Amino acid sequence: MYSSVFGGITLDPALMVIPLDDHMVHRGHGVFDTAMLFNGYLYDLDAHLDRFLASASKAKISSPFTSRTLRNILIQLAAASKCRTGSLRYWLSAGPGDFSLSPKRCSQPTFYAIVISQTFSQHNEGVSIITSTVPIKSPLFATMKSVNYLPNVHSKMEAEERGAFASIWVDEKGCIAEGPNANVAFISKEKELTLPSPERILFGCTVKRLIVLANKLVERGLLRSVVVRDVTVEEAKDSAEMMFVSSLLPILPIIEWDNQPIGDGMVGEITRAISALFWEDIASGPSTRRIRIPYKNL
Ligand SMILES: Cc1ncc(COP(=O)(O)O)c(C=O)c1O
Known part of the structure:
Protein backbone atom coordinates (compact mmCIF):
# COMPACT_ATOMS: atom_id res chain seq x y z
CA MET A 1 0.00 0.00 0.00
CA TYR A 2 1.02 3.60 -0.65
CA SER A 3 -0.25 6.34 1.66
CA SER A 4 0.52 10.04 1.41
CA VAL A 5 -0.20 10.24 5.17
CA PHE A 6 3.10 8.52 5.90
CA GLY A 7 4.59 9.42 2.52
CA GLY A 8 5.64 5.99 1.31
CA ILE A 9 4.95 2.35 0.49
CA THR A 10 4.44 -0.34 3.12
CA LEU A 11 4.37 -4.10 2.59
CA ASP A 12 3.18 -4.72 6.17
CA PRO A 13 -0.58 -5.45 6.19
CA ALA A 14 -0.81 -4.10 9.77
CA LEU A 15 0.17 -0.65 8.47
CA MET A 16 -2.26 -0.68 5.52
CA VAL A 17 -4.74 1.64 7.21
CA ILE A 18 -6.40 5.00 6.63
CA PRO A 19 -7.31 7.50 9.38
CA LEU A 20 -10.88 7.37 10.67
CA ASP A 21 -11.08 11.18 10.56
CA ASP A 22 -10.34 11.16 6.82
CA HIS A 23 -13.26 12.90 5.05
CA MET A 24 -13.53 9.95 2.65
CA VAL A 25 -14.19 7.55 5.56
CA HIS A 26 -16.87 9.39 7.52
CA ARG A 27 -18.49 11.57 4.77
CA GLY A 28 -17.75 9.76 1.52
CA HIS A 29 -15.71 12.71 0.21
CA GLY A 30 -13.32 10.74 -1.97
CA VAL A 31 -12.87 9.36 -5.48
CA PHE A 32 -11.16 6.24 -6.78
CA ASP A 33 -10.12 4.38 -9.88
CA THR A 34 -8.65 1.03 -10.90
CA ALA A 35 -6.26 -0.35 -13.50
CA MET A 36 -5.47 -3.90 -14.52
CA LEU A 37 -2.01 -5.32 -13.89
CA PHE A 38 -1.41 -8.18 -16.32
CA ASN A 39 1.76 -10.25 -16.71
CA GLY A 40 3.90 -7.44 -15.31
CA TYR A 41 2.32 -4.60 -17.34
CA LEU A 42 -0.21 -1.96 -16.28
CA TYR A 43 -2.95 -1.70 -18.89
CA ASP A 44 -4.40 1.68 -19.95
CA LEU A 45 -3.23 3.44 -16.76
CA ASP A 46 -3.08 6.90 -18.37
CA ALA A 47 -6.76 6.82 -19.38
CA HIS A 48 -7.69 5.79 -15.83
CA LEU A 49 -5.52 8.52 -14.31
CA ASP A 50 -7.15 11.18 -16.52
CA ARG A 51 -10.59 10.04 -15.35
CA PHE A 52 -9.37 9.86 -11.73
CA LEU A 53 -8.33 13.52 -11.82
CA ALA A 54 -11.56 14.51 -13.61
CA SER A 55 -13.55 12.73 -10.84
CA ALA A 56 -11.48 14.53 -8.18
CA SER A 57 -12.18 17.87 -9.80
CA LYS A 58 -15.94 17.17 -9.89
CA ALA A 59 -15.79 16.09 -6.22
CA LYS A 60 -13.92 19.33 -5.38
CA ILE A 61 -10.79 17.54 -4.20
CA SER A 62 -7.42 18.89 -5.29
CA SER A 63 -4.70 16.32 -5.83
CA PRO A 64 -1.63 16.65 -3.58
CA PHE A 65 0.48 15.49 -6.57
CA THR A 66 0.74 16.11 -10.29
CA SER A 67 -0.53 13.45 -12.66
CA ARG A 68 3.07 12.45 -13.46
CA THR A 69 3.88 11.93 -9.76
CA LEU A 70 0.71 9.89 -9.19
CA ARG A 71 1.71 7.74 -12.16
CA ASN A 72 5.24 7.22 -10.81
CA ILE A 73 3.95 6.31 -7.35
CA LEU A 74 1.59 3.71 -8.86
CA ILE A 75 4.35 2.16 -10.99
CA GLN A 76 6.71 2.03 -7.98
CA LEU A 77 3.96 0.49 -5.86
CA ALA A 78 3.27 -2.21 -8.46
CA ALA A 79 7.02 -2.98 -8.55
CA ALA A 80 7.33 -3.09 -4.75
CA SER A 81 4.34 -5.44 -4.47
CA LYS A 82 6.07 -7.97 -6.79
CA CYS A 83 2.55 -8.79 -8.00
CA ARG A 84 2.48 -9.55 -11.73
CA THR A 85 -1.26 -10.00 -12.25
CA GLY A 86 -3.93 -8.25 -10.23
CA SER A 87 -5.55 -4.87 -9.89
CA LEU A 88 -4.29 -1.52 -8.77
CA ARG A 89 -6.85 0.58 -6.90
CA TYR A 90 -6.24 4.15 -5.76
CA TRP A 91 -8.12 6.91 -3.95
CA LEU A 92 -7.95 10.67 -3.56
CA SER A 93 -9.64 12.10 -0.49
CA ALA A 94 -10.24 15.51 1.05
CA GLY A 95 -8.04 14.19 3.88
CA PRO A 96 -8.02 14.01 7.69
CA GLY A 97 -9.91 16.70 9.60
CA ASP A 98 -12.20 17.29 12.56
CA PHE A 99 -15.06 14.90 11.68
CA SER A 100 -17.20 17.83 10.40
CA LEU A 101 -19.37 17.84 7.30
CA SER A 102 -17.33 20.71 5.89
CA PRO A 103 -13.84 19.81 4.65
CA LYS A 104 -12.60 23.27 5.71
CA ARG A 105 -10.51 21.87 8.55
CA CYS A 106 -9.13 18.91 6.62
CA SER A 107 -5.36 19.32 6.81
CA GLN A 108 -4.57 18.29 3.24
CA PRO A 109 -5.88 15.93 0.53
CA THR A 110 -4.62 12.36 0.77
CA PHE A 111 -3.70 9.74 -1.82
CA TYR A 112 -3.87 6.01 -1.12
CA ALA A 113 -3.21 3.06 -3.40
CA ILE A 114 -3.18 -0.71 -3.05
CA VAL A 115 -2.29 -3.70 -5.20
CA ILE A 116 -4.74 -6.61 -5.06
CA SER A 117 -3.52 -9.96 -6.34
CA GLN A 118 -6.11 -11.39 -8.71
CA THR A 119 -6.30 -13.65 -11.76
CA PHE A 120 -8.10 -12.84 -15.01
CA SER A 121 -9.26 -14.96 -17.89
CA GLN A 122 -11.46 -14.57 -20.92
CA HIS A 123 -15.17 -15.03 -20.09
CA ASN A 124 -16.54 -17.65 -22.44
CA GLU A 125 -19.81 -18.19 -20.56
CA GLY A 126 -22.62 -15.64 -20.46
C1 LIG B 1 -20.49 2.42 -12.33
C2 LIG B 1 -19.45 2.01 -13.32
N1 LIG B 1 -19.71 2.15 -14.63
C3 LIG B 1 -18.81 1.79 -15.56
C4 LIG B 1 -17.58 1.25 -15.20
C5 LIG B 1 -16.60 0.86 -16.27
O1 LIG B 1 -15.49 1.72 -16.25
P1 LIG B 1 -14.05 1.25 -16.77
O2 LIG B 1 -14.23 0.67 -18.10
O3 LIG B 1 -13.25 2.50 -16.81
O4 LIG B 1 -13.54 0.25 -15.79
C6 LIG B 1 -17.28 1.09 -13.85
C7 LIG B 1 -15.99 0.54 -13.49
O5 LIG B 1 -15.51 0.53 -12.42
C8 LIG B 1 -18.22 1.48 -12.87
O6 LIG B 1 -17.97 1.35 -11.57
Missing part, protein backbone atom coordinates in the same frame (compact mmCIF):
# COMPACT_ATOMS: atom_id res chain seq x y z
CA VAL A 127 -24.46 -14.29 -17.39
CA SER A 128 -28.06 -13.32 -16.67
CA ILE A 129 -29.10 -9.88 -15.48
CA ILE A 130 -32.19 -8.05 -14.21
CA THR A 131 -33.40 -4.46 -14.43
CA SER A 132 -32.51 -2.66 -11.19
CA THR A 133 -35.24 -1.24 -8.96
CA VAL A 134 -32.61 0.69 -6.96
CA PRO A 135 -32.89 4.40 -7.90
CA ILE A 136 -30.39 5.51 -10.54
CA LYS A 137 -27.77 8.12 -9.58
CA SER A 138 -28.26 11.69 -10.78
CA PRO A 139 -25.97 12.70 -13.69
CA LEU A 140 -23.47 14.63 -11.52
CA PHE A 141 -22.88 11.64 -9.24
CA ALA A 142 -23.09 8.99 -11.97
CA THR A 143 -20.40 10.66 -14.08
CA MET A 144 -17.77 10.83 -11.31
CA LYS A 145 -16.20 7.75 -9.74
CA SER A 146 -16.75 8.74 -6.12
CA VAL A 147 -16.60 6.30 -3.20
CA ASN A 148 -20.40 6.55 -2.82
CA TYR A 149 -21.20 3.11 -4.22
CA LEU A 150 -24.15 2.30 -1.92
CA PRO A 151 -26.67 2.31 -4.85
CA ASN A 152 -24.23 0.12 -6.82
CA VAL A 153 -23.85 -2.31 -3.89
CA HIS A 154 -27.63 -2.51 -3.42
CA SER A 155 -28.15 -3.02 -7.13
CA LYS A 156 -25.68 -5.94 -7.13
CA MET A 157 -27.29 -7.40 -3.97
CA GLU A 158 -30.73 -7.16 -5.54
CA ALA A 159 -29.49 -9.19 -8.52
CA GLU A 160 -27.85 -11.81 -6.32
CA GLU A 161 -31.01 -12.13 -4.21
CA ARG A 162 -32.90 -12.89 -7.43
CA GLY A 163 -30.35 -15.39 -8.74
CA ALA A 164 -28.84 -13.07 -11.37
CA PHE A 165 -25.27 -11.89 -11.83
CA ALA A 166 -25.97 -8.13 -11.81
CA SER A 167 -28.64 -5.49 -12.42
CA ILE A 168 -28.64 -2.68 -14.93
CA TRP A 169 -30.11 0.77 -14.56
CA VAL A 170 -32.68 2.30 -16.89
CA ASP A 171 -33.19 6.08 -16.69
CA GLU A 172 -36.44 8.07 -16.38
CA LYS A 173 -36.74 8.29 -20.20
CA GLY A 174 -36.63 4.49 -20.50
CA CYS A 175 -33.08 4.51 -21.86
CA ILE A 176 -30.30 2.13 -20.82
CA ALA A 177 -27.71 3.48 -18.38
CA GLU A 178 -25.18 0.95 -17.00
CA GLY A 179 -24.48 -1.89 -14.59
CA PRO A 180 -23.24 -1.46 -11.00
CA ASN A 181 -19.56 -1.58 -11.97
CA ALA A 182 -19.59 -1.95 -15.73
CA ASN A 183 -20.93 -0.33 -18.88
CA VAL A 184 -23.13 -2.24 -21.29
CA ALA A 185 -22.86 -2.66 -25.05
CA PHE A 186 -25.31 -4.08 -27.60
CA ILE A 187 -25.01 -5.69 -31.02
CA SER A 188 -28.16 -5.18 -33.05
CA LYS A 189 -29.54 -7.74 -35.50
CA GLU A 190 -28.22 -5.39 -38.22
CA LYS A 191 -24.70 -5.78 -36.69
CA GLU A 192 -24.41 -2.31 -35.24
CA LEU A 193 -22.42 -1.99 -31.99
CA THR A 194 -24.29 0.50 -29.78
CA LEU A 195 -23.06 2.10 -26.57
CA PRO A 196 -25.39 4.15 -24.34
CA SER A 197 -24.75 7.94 -24.28
CA PRO A 198 -22.34 9.22 -21.62
CA GLU A 199 -24.62 11.76 -19.85
CA ARG A 200 -26.11 9.39 -17.21
CA ILE A 201 -23.22 6.98 -16.68
CA LEU A 202 -19.59 6.55 -15.82
CA PHE A 203 -18.39 6.38 -19.42
CA GLY A 204 -15.65 3.79 -19.00
CA CYS A 205 -12.05 3.77 -20.15
CA THR A 206 -12.79 0.26 -21.49
CA VAL A 207 -15.72 1.49 -23.58
CA LYS A 208 -13.49 4.22 -25.04
CA ARG A 209 -10.92 1.58 -25.99
CA LEU A 210 -13.72 -0.65 -27.32
CA ILE A 211 -14.72 2.07 -29.78
CA VAL A 212 -11.18 2.02 -31.22
CA LEU A 213 -10.79 -1.78 -31.23
CA ALA A 214 -14.25 -2.48 -32.68
CA ASN A 215 -13.38 -0.49 -35.79
CA LYS A 216 -11.12 -3.43 -36.72
CA LEU A 217 -14.27 -5.57 -36.87
CA VAL A 218 -15.93 -2.96 -39.08
CA GLU A 219 -12.93 -3.18 -41.43
CA ARG A 220 -13.23 -6.99 -41.43
CA GLY A 221 -16.94 -6.72 -42.27
CA LEU A 222 -18.05 -8.43 -39.03
CA LEU A 223 -19.68 -5.21 -37.76
CA ARG A 224 -21.55 -2.61 -39.77
CA SER A 225 -20.89 0.40 -37.49
CA VAL A 226 -20.10 1.60 -33.96
CA VAL A 227 -22.34 4.27 -32.44
CA VAL A 228 -22.81 6.05 -29.10
CA ARG A 229 -26.44 7.13 -28.58
CA ASP A 230 -29.52 6.72 -26.39
CA VAL A 231 -30.79 3.12 -26.42
CA THR A 232 -34.35 2.33 -25.32
CA VAL A 233 -35.15 -0.78 -23.27
CA GLU A 234 -37.29 -2.21 -26.10
CA GLU A 235 -34.49 -1.79 -28.61
CA ALA A 236 -31.89 -3.16 -26.18
CA LYS A 237 -33.94 -6.26 -25.37
CA ASP A 238 -34.28 -6.94 -29.10
CA SER A 239 -30.47 -7.08 -29.52
CA ALA A 240 -28.69 -10.04 -31.05
CA GLU A 241 -25.89 -9.82 -28.47
CA MET A 242 -25.21 -7.91 -25.27
CA MET A 243 -22.21 -7.58 -22.94
CA PHE A 244 -20.78 -5.90 -19.86
CA VAL A 245 -17.66 -3.81 -20.52
CA SER A 246 -15.33 -2.86 -17.68
CA SER A 247 -11.60 -2.68 -16.98
CA LEU A 248 -11.28 -5.87 -14.94
CA LEU A 249 -13.53 -8.00 -17.20
CA PRO A 250 -12.96 -6.54 -19.88
CA ILE A 251 -15.87 -8.24 -21.76
CA LEU A 252 -18.55 -10.36 -20.07
CA PRO A 253 -21.32 -11.72 -22.34
CA ILE A 254 -24.93 -11.25 -21.17
CA ILE A 255 -27.26 -13.97 -22.44
CA GLU A 256 -30.43 -13.41 -20.42
CA TRP A 257 -32.21 -10.29 -19.14
CA ASP A 258 -35.29 -10.31 -16.89
CA ASN A 259 -35.67 -14.05 -17.64
CA GLN A 260 -35.74 -13.50 -21.43
CA PRO A 261 -32.91 -14.67 -23.72
CA ILE A 262 -30.82 -12.08 -25.55
CA GLY A 263 -30.73 -13.14 -29.19
CA ASP A 264 -30.62 -16.94 -29.26
CA GLY A 265 -29.51 -17.05 -25.60
CA MET A 266 -25.96 -18.09 -26.55
CA VAL A 267 -22.70 -16.13 -26.49
CA GLY A 268 -22.49 -14.50 -29.92
CA GLU A 269 -19.75 -14.45 -32.53
CA ILE A 270 -19.18 -10.68 -32.34
CA THR A 271 -18.95 -10.67 -28.54
CA ARG A 272 -16.28 -13.39 -28.80
CA ALA A 273 -14.40 -11.41 -31.47
CA ILE A 274 -14.46 -8.22 -29.33
CA SER A 275 -13.27 -10.16 -26.29
CA ALA A 276 -10.40 -11.68 -28.30
CA LEU A 277 -9.37 -8.20 -29.53
CA PHE A 278 -9.23 -6.97 -25.93
CA TRP A 279 -7.13 -9.88 -24.69
CA GLU A 280 -4.70 -9.30 -27.53
CA ASP A 281 -4.54 -5.58 -26.61
CA ILE A 282 -3.98 -6.37 -22.90
CA ALA A 283 -1.37 -9.07 -23.50
CA SER A 284 0.56 -7.57 -26.41
CA GLY A 285 -1.00 -4.23 -27.43
CA PRO A 286 0.87 -0.99 -28.23
CA SER A 287 3.35 0.45 -25.70
CA THR A 288 1.12 3.54 -25.40
CA ARG A 289 -1.41 1.28 -23.61
CA ARG A 290 0.94 -0.91 -21.59
CA ILE A 291 3.45 0.21 -18.96
CA ARG A 292 6.15 -2.32 -18.11
CA ILE A 293 6.67 -2.56 -14.34
CA PRO A 294 10.36 -2.15 -13.35
CA TYR A 295 10.39 -4.95 -10.75
CA LYS A 296 14.18 -5.33 -10.86
CA ASN A 297 14.95 -1.69 -10.11
CA LEU A 298 13.98 -2.05 -6.45
Whole structure:
Protein backbone atom coordinates (compact mmCIF):
# COMPACT_ATOMS: atom_id res chain seq x y z
CA MET A 1 0.00 0.00 0.00
CA TYR A 2 1.02 3.60 -0.65
CA SER A 3 -0.25 6.34 1.66
CA SER A 4 0.52 10.04 1.41
CA VAL A 5 -0.20 10.24 5.17
CA PHE A 6 3.10 8.52 5.90
CA GLY A 7 4.59 9.42 2.52
CA GLY A 8 5.64 5.99 1.31
CA ILE A 9 4.95 2.35 0.49
CA THR A 10 4.44 -0.34 3.12
CA LEU A 11 4.37 -4.10 2.59
CA ASP A 12 3.18 -4.72 6.17
CA PRO A 13 -0.58 -5.45 6.19
CA ALA A 14 -0.81 -4.10 9.77
CA LEU A 15 0.17 -0.65 8.47
CA MET A 16 -2.26 -0.68 5.52
CA VAL A 17 -4.74 1.64 7.21
CA ILE A 18 -6.40 5.00 6.63
CA PRO A 19 -7.31 7.50 9.38
CA LEU A 20 -10.88 7.37 10.67
CA ASP A 21 -11.08 11.18 10.56
CA ASP A 22 -10.34 11.16 6.82
CA HIS A 23 -13.26 12.90 5.05
CA MET A 24 -13.53 9.95 2.65
CA VAL A 25 -14.19 7.55 5.56
CA HIS A 26 -16.87 9.39 7.52
CA ARG A 27 -18.49 11.57 4.77
CA GLY A 28 -17.75 9.76 1.52
CA HIS A 29 -15.71 12.71 0.21
CA GLY A 30 -13.32 10.74 -1.97
CA VAL A 31 -12.87 9.36 -5.48
CA PHE A 32 -11.16 6.24 -6.78
CA ASP A 33 -10.12 4.38 -9.88
CA THR A 34 -8.65 1.03 -10.90
CA ALA A 35 -6.26 -0.35 -13.50
CA MET A 36 -5.47 -3.90 -14.52
CA LEU A 37 -2.01 -5.32 -13.89
CA PHE A 38 -1.41 -8.18 -16.32
CA ASN A 39 1.76 -10.25 -16.71
CA GLY A 40 3.90 -7.44 -15.31
CA TYR A 41 2.32 -4.60 -17.34
CA LEU A 42 -0.21 -1.96 -16.28
CA TYR A 43 -2.95 -1.70 -18.89
CA ASP A 44 -4.40 1.68 -19.95
CA LEU A 45 -3.23 3.44 -16.76
CA ASP A 46 -3.08 6.90 -18.37
CA ALA A 47 -6.76 6.82 -19.38
CA HIS A 48 -7.69 5.79 -15.83
CA LEU A 49 -5.52 8.52 -14.31
CA ASP A 50 -7.15 11.18 -16.52
CA ARG A 51 -10.59 10.04 -15.35
CA PHE A 52 -9.37 9.86 -11.73
CA LEU A 53 -8.33 13.52 -11.82
CA ALA A 54 -11.56 14.51 -13.61
CA SER A 55 -13.55 12.73 -10.84
CA ALA A 56 -11.48 14.53 -8.18
CA SER A 57 -12.18 17.87 -9.80
CA LYS A 58 -15.94 17.17 -9.89
CA ALA A 59 -15.79 16.09 -6.22
CA LYS A 60 -13.92 19.33 -5.38
CA ILE A 61 -10.79 17.54 -4.20
CA SER A 62 -7.42 18.89 -5.29
CA SER A 63 -4.70 16.32 -5.83
CA PRO A 64 -1.63 16.65 -3.58
CA PHE A 65 0.48 15.49 -6.57
CA THR A 66 0.74 16.11 -10.29
CA SER A 67 -0.53 13.45 -12.66
CA ARG A 68 3.07 12.45 -13.46
CA THR A 69 3.88 11.93 -9.76
CA LEU A 70 0.71 9.89 -9.19
CA ARG A 71 1.71 7.74 -12.16
CA ASN A 72 5.24 7.22 -10.81
CA ILE A 73 3.95 6.31 -7.35
CA LEU A 74 1.59 3.71 -8.86
CA ILE A 75 4.35 2.16 -10.99
CA GLN A 76 6.71 2.03 -7.98
CA LEU A 77 3.96 0.49 -5.86
CA ALA A 78 3.27 -2.21 -8.46
CA ALA A 79 7.02 -2.98 -8.55
CA ALA A 80 7.33 -3.09 -4.75
CA SER A 81 4.34 -5.44 -4.47
CA LYS A 82 6.07 -7.97 -6.79
CA CYS A 83 2.55 -8.79 -8.00
CA ARG A 84 2.48 -9.55 -11.73
CA THR A 85 -1.26 -10.00 -12.25
CA GLY A 86 -3.93 -8.25 -10.23
CA SER A 87 -5.55 -4.87 -9.89
CA LEU A 88 -4.29 -1.52 -8.77
CA ARG A 89 -6.85 0.58 -6.90
CA TYR A 90 -6.24 4.15 -5.76
CA TRP A 91 -8.12 6.91 -3.95
CA LEU A 92 -7.95 10.67 -3.56
CA SER A 93 -9.64 12.10 -0.49
CA ALA A 94 -10.24 15.51 1.05
CA GLY A 95 -8.04 14.19 3.88
CA PRO A 96 -8.02 14.01 7.69
CA GLY A 97 -9.91 16.70 9.60
CA ASP A 98 -12.20 17.29 12.56
CA PHE A 99 -15.06 14.90 11.68
CA SER A 100 -17.20 17.83 10.40
CA LEU A 101 -19.37 17.84 7.30
CA SER A 102 -17.33 20.71 5.89
CA PRO A 103 -13.84 19.81 4.65
CA LYS A 104 -12.60 23.27 5.71
CA ARG A 105 -10.51 21.87 8.55
CA CYS A 106 -9.13 18.91 6.62
CA SER A 107 -5.36 19.32 6.81
CA GLN A 108 -4.57 18.29 3.24
CA PRO A 109 -5.88 15.93 0.53
CA THR A 110 -4.62 12.36 0.77
CA PHE A 111 -3.70 9.74 -1.82
CA TYR A 112 -3.87 6.01 -1.12
CA ALA A 113 -3.21 3.06 -3.40
CA ILE A 114 -3.18 -0.71 -3.05
CA VAL A 115 -2.29 -3.70 -5.20
CA ILE A 116 -4.74 -6.61 -5.06
CA SER A 117 -3.52 -9.96 -6.34
CA GLN A 118 -6.11 -11.39 -8.71
CA THR A 119 -6.30 -13.65 -11.76
CA PHE A 120 -8.10 -12.84 -15.01
CA SER A 121 -9.26 -14.96 -17.89
CA GLN A 122 -11.46 -14.57 -20.92
CA HIS A 123 -15.17 -15.03 -20.09
CA ASN A 124 -16.54 -17.65 -22.44
CA GLU A 125 -19.81 -18.19 -20.56
CA GLY A 126 -22.62 -15.64 -20.46
CA VAL A 127 -24.46 -14.29 -17.39
CA SER A 128 -28.06 -13.32 -16.67
CA ILE A 129 -29.10 -9.88 -15.48
CA ILE A 130 -32.19 -8.05 -14.21
CA THR A 131 -33.40 -4.46 -14.43
CA SER A 132 -32.51 -2.66 -11.19
CA THR A 133 -35.24 -1.24 -8.96
CA VAL A 134 -32.61 0.69 -6.96
CA PRO A 135 -32.89 4.40 -7.90
CA ILE A 136 -30.39 5.51 -10.54
CA LYS A 137 -27.77 8.12 -9.58
CA SER A 138 -28.26 11.69 -10.78
CA PRO A 139 -25.97 12.70 -13.69
CA LEU A 140 -23.47 14.63 -11.52
CA PHE A 141 -22.88 11.64 -9.24
CA ALA A 142 -23.09 8.99 -11.97
CA THR A 143 -20.40 10.66 -14.08
CA MET A 144 -17.77 10.83 -11.31
CA LYS A 145 -16.20 7.75 -9.74
CA SER A 146 -16.75 8.74 -6.12
CA VAL A 147 -16.60 6.30 -3.20
CA ASN A 148 -20.40 6.55 -2.82
CA TYR A 149 -21.20 3.11 -4.22
CA LEU A 150 -24.15 2.30 -1.92
CA PRO A 151 -26.67 2.31 -4.85
CA ASN A 152 -24.23 0.12 -6.82
CA VAL A 153 -23.85 -2.31 -3.89
CA HIS A 154 -27.63 -2.51 -3.42
CA SER A 155 -28.15 -3.02 -7.13
CA LYS A 156 -25.68 -5.94 -7.13
CA MET A 157 -27.29 -7.40 -3.97
CA GLU A 158 -30.73 -7.16 -5.54
CA ALA A 159 -29.49 -9.19 -8.52
CA GLU A 160 -27.85 -11.81 -6.32
CA GLU A 161 -31.01 -12.13 -4.21
CA ARG A 162 -32.90 -12.89 -7.43
CA GLY A 163 -30.35 -15.39 -8.74
CA ALA A 164 -28.84 -13.07 -11.37
CA PHE A 165 -25.27 -11.89 -11.83
CA ALA A 166 -25.97 -8.13 -11.81
CA SER A 167 -28.64 -5.49 -12.42
CA ILE A 168 -28.64 -2.68 -14.93
CA TRP A 169 -30.11 0.77 -14.56
CA VAL A 170 -32.68 2.30 -16.89
CA ASP A 171 -33.19 6.08 -16.69
CA GLU A 172 -36.44 8.07 -16.38
CA LYS A 173 -36.74 8.29 -20.20
CA GLY A 174 -36.63 4.49 -20.50
CA CYS A 175 -33.08 4.51 -21.86
CA ILE A 176 -30.30 2.13 -20.82
CA ALA A 177 -27.71 3.48 -18.38
CA GLU A 178 -25.18 0.95 -17.00
CA GLY A 179 -24.48 -1.89 -14.59
CA PRO A 180 -23.24 -1.46 -11.00
CA ASN A 181 -19.56 -1.58 -11.97
CA ALA A 182 -19.59 -1.95 -15.73
CA ASN A 183 -20.93 -0.33 -18.88
CA VAL A 184 -23.13 -2.24 -21.29
CA ALA A 185 -22.86 -2.66 -25.05
CA PHE A 186 -25.31 -4.08 -27.60
CA ILE A 187 -25.01 -5.69 -31.02
CA SER A 188 -28.16 -5.18 -33.05
CA LYS A 189 -29.54 -7.74 -35.50
CA GLU A 190 -28.22 -5.39 -38.22
CA LYS A 191 -24.70 -5.78 -36.69
CA GLU A 192 -24.41 -2.31 -35.24
CA LEU A 193 -22.42 -1.99 -31.99
CA THR A 194 -24.29 0.50 -29.78
CA LEU A 195 -23.06 2.10 -26.57
CA PRO A 196 -25.39 4.15 -24.34
CA SER A 197 -24.75 7.94 -24.28
CA PRO A 198 -22.34 9.22 -21.62
CA GLU A 199 -24.62 11.76 -19.85
CA ARG A 200 -26.11 9.39 -17.21
CA ILE A 201 -23.22 6.98 -16.68
CA LEU A 202 -19.59 6.55 -15.82
CA PHE A 203 -18.39 6.38 -19.42
CA GLY A 204 -15.65 3.79 -19.00
CA CYS A 205 -12.05 3.77 -20.15
CA THR A 206 -12.79 0.26 -21.49
CA VAL A 207 -15.72 1.49 -23.58
CA LYS A 208 -13.49 4.22 -25.04
CA ARG A 209 -10.92 1.58 -25.99
CA LEU A 210 -13.72 -0.65 -27.32
CA ILE A 211 -14.72 2.07 -29.78
CA VAL A 212 -11.18 2.02 -31.22
CA LEU A 213 -10.79 -1.78 -31.23
CA ALA A 214 -14.25 -2.48 -32.68
CA ASN A 215 -13.38 -0.49 -35.79
CA LYS A 216 -11.12 -3.43 -36.72
CA LEU A 217 -14.27 -5.57 -36.87
CA VAL A 218 -15.93 -2.96 -39.08
CA GLU A 219 -12.93 -3.18 -41.43
CA ARG A 220 -13.23 -6.99 -41.43
CA GLY A 221 -16.94 -6.72 -42.27
CA LEU A 222 -18.05 -8.43 -39.03
CA LEU A 223 -19.68 -5.21 -37.76
CA ARG A 224 -21.55 -2.61 -39.77
CA SER A 225 -20.89 0.40 -37.49
CA VAL A 226 -20.10 1.60 -33.96
CA VAL A 227 -22.34 4.27 -32.44
CA VAL A 228 -22.81 6.05 -29.10
CA ARG A 229 -26.44 7.13 -28.58
CA ASP A 230 -29.52 6.72 -26.39
CA VAL A 231 -30.79 3.12 -26.42
CA THR A 232 -34.35 2.33 -25.32
CA VAL A 233 -35.15 -0.78 -23.27
CA GLU A 234 -37.29 -2.21 -26.10
CA GLU A 235 -34.49 -1.79 -28.61
CA ALA A 236 -31.89 -3.16 -26.18
CA LYS A 237 -33.94 -6.26 -25.37
CA ASP A 238 -34.28 -6.94 -29.10
CA SER A 239 -30.47 -7.08 -29.52
CA ALA A 240 -28.69 -10.04 -31.05
CA GLU A 241 -25.89 -9.82 -28.47
CA MET A 242 -25.21 -7.91 -25.27
CA MET A 243 -22.21 -7.58 -22.94
CA PHE A 244 -20.78 -5.90 -19.86
CA VAL A 245 -17.66 -3.81 -20.52
CA SER A 246 -15.33 -2.86 -17.68
CA SER A 247 -11.60 -2.68 -16.98
CA LEU A 248 -11.28 -5.87 -14.94
CA LEU A 249 -13.53 -8.00 -17.20
CA PRO A 250 -12.96 -6.54 -19.88
CA ILE A 251 -15.87 -8.24 -21.76
CA LEU A 252 -18.55 -10.36 -20.07
CA PRO A 253 -21.32 -11.72 -22.34
CA ILE A 254 -24.93 -11.25 -21.17
CA ILE A 255 -27.26 -13.97 -22.44
CA GLU A 256 -30.43 -13.41 -20.42
CA TRP A 257 -32.21 -10.29 -19.14
CA ASP A 258 -35.29 -10.31 -16.89
CA ASN A 259 -35.67 -14.05 -17.64
CA GLN A 260 -35.74 -13.50 -21.43
CA PRO A 261 -32.91 -14.67 -23.72
CA ILE A 262 -30.82 -12.08 -25.55
CA GLY A 263 -30.73 -13.14 -29.19
CA ASP A 264 -30.62 -16.94 -29.26
CA GLY A 265 -29.51 -17.05 -25.60
CA MET A 266 -25.96 -18.09 -26.55
CA VAL A 267 -22.70 -16.13 -26.49
CA GLY A 268 -22.49 -14.50 -29.92
CA GLU A 269 -19.75 -14.45 -32.53
CA ILE A 270 -19.18 -10.68 -32.34
CA THR A 271 -18.95 -10.67 -28.54
CA ARG A 272 -16.28 -13.39 -28.80
CA ALA A 273 -14.40 -11.41 -31.47
CA ILE A 274 -14.46 -8.22 -29.33
CA SER A 275 -13.27 -10.16 -26.29
CA ALA A 276 -10.40 -11.68 -28.30
CA LEU A 277 -9.37 -8.20 -29.53
CA PHE A 278 -9.23 -6.97 -25.93
CA TRP A 279 -7.13 -9.88 -24.69
CA GLU A 280 -4.70 -9.30 -27.53
CA ASP A 281 -4.54 -5.58 -26.61
CA ILE A 282 -3.98 -6.37 -22.90
CA ALA A 283 -1.37 -9.07 -23.50
CA SER A 284 0.56 -7.57 -26.41
CA GLY A 285 -1.00 -4.23 -27.43
CA PRO A 286 0.87 -0.99 -28.23
CA SER A 287 3.35 0.45 -25.70
CA THR A 288 1.12 3.54 -25.40
CA ARG A 289 -1.41 1.28 -23.61
CA ARG A 290 0.94 -0.91 -21.59
CA ILE A 291 3.45 0.21 -18.96
CA ARG A 292 6.15 -2.32 -18.11
CA ILE A 293 6.67 -2.56 -14.34
CA PRO A 294 10.36 -2.15 -13.35
CA TYR A 295 10.39 -4.95 -10.75
CA LYS A 296 14.18 -5.33 -10.86
CA ASN A 297 14.95 -1.69 -10.11
CA LEU A 298 13.98 -2.05 -6.45
C1 LIG B 1 -20.49 2.42 -12.33
C2 LIG B 1 -19.45 2.01 -13.32
N1 LIG B 1 -19.71 2.15 -14.63
C3 LIG B 1 -18.81 1.79 -15.56
C4 LIG B 1 -17.58 1.25 -15.20
C5 LIG B 1 -16.60 0.86 -16.27
O1 LIG B 1 -15.49 1.72 -16.25
P1 LIG B 1 -14.05 1.25 -16.77
O2 LIG B 1 -14.23 0.67 -18.10
O3 LIG B 1 -13.25 2.50 -16.81
O4 LIG B 1 -13.54 0.25 -15.79
C6 LIG B 1 -17.28 1.09 -13.85
C7 LIG B 1 -15.99 0.54 -13.49
O5 LIG B 1 -15.51 0.53 -12.42
C8 LIG B 1 -18.22 1.48 -12.87
O6 LIG B 1 -17.97 1.35 -11.57
